[in-house]
Amino acid sequence: MLIYIDQQFFSLPIIYRVLISVFAISLIGATAYKLKQLTISGLIAAFVMGFLSLFLGGTSALMMYLFFLISAAFIGKLSKKVRGINKIQKKGGKRDYMQVLANGLPALISIILYRLTTNSIFLIVFTASLAEACADTWGGDIGVLSKDDPISIVSGKRVEKGLSGGISLLGCAASMLASVLYAIFYYSTFNANLSGALLVASSGFAGCLIDSVLGGTIQVHYLDEKSGKLTEKEIDENGKKRRAVRGIKFFDNDIVNLTSNIFSALLALSIGLLLHI
DSSP, rough: OOOHHHHHHHSSOOHHHHHHHHHHHHHHHHHHTTTTTTHHHHHHHHHHHHHHHHHHHHHHHHHHHHHHHHHHHHHHHHTSSSSSSSSSSSSOOOOOOHHHHHHHHHHHHHHHHHHHHOOOHHHHHHHHHHHHHHHHHHHHHHHSSSSSSSTTTTTTOBOTTOOOTTOOOHHHHHHHHHHHHHHHHHHHTTTOHHHHHHHHHHHHHHHHHHHHHHHHTBOOEETTTTEEEEESSOOOOOBBBBOOEEBBOOOOHHHHHHHHHHHHHHHHHHHHHHOOO
């Protein structure tokens, strides 16, 4: 169905494609902003990325973006039921421009490269990037619903729920499910081969694990002197800066997300080229 729609869409004159893309993305962006899923900066970034994705990649590319955004918003509400998470994590439910770019920029670059080269390897890279972003979000938001505290992927010790670098069986299962779903989307949407779908699933899940490793090692964490616990928030409730006690200050959660997303993209690209998928 989407393949047929895309065929009709790309057969239209450019001006009509531009107008349709602007209208569709404006409607989606306004809805997301009204539902408090995006900040103003996030809305602007999402509009640019959404417009280019639809204009260059068609409805197939847009639907994959939307699945990530809608599922992340829905599952994110579940994690809010767990107390204490907001005291650890840097940002709330609204995505700003950096979060939008961290989760979608590699995919956007991939769809641009596909349109310029028509090399189908970039469709694998595109889908793998979104698979990683979705797997990371599902793993984090569903993982905190586990009855047991997660363990550090680095040390193997129990850590507090919501702390970067912690993994759980439930969270890993959710991440794997998200990666497999994107592999199915790739296989069915782009009329592709099974080896490409397997590469999407494995690259997406591998990037999610790398995200946890980076989160447990080089991601910056601060000390909340009131509770004596680690937090991603640099500024406390009184507006004072907290002391960084772990990681590299430049590497906040957004940079970690972007790095792991790029890792998934490059992994899918290198293996795809090596095996001629």
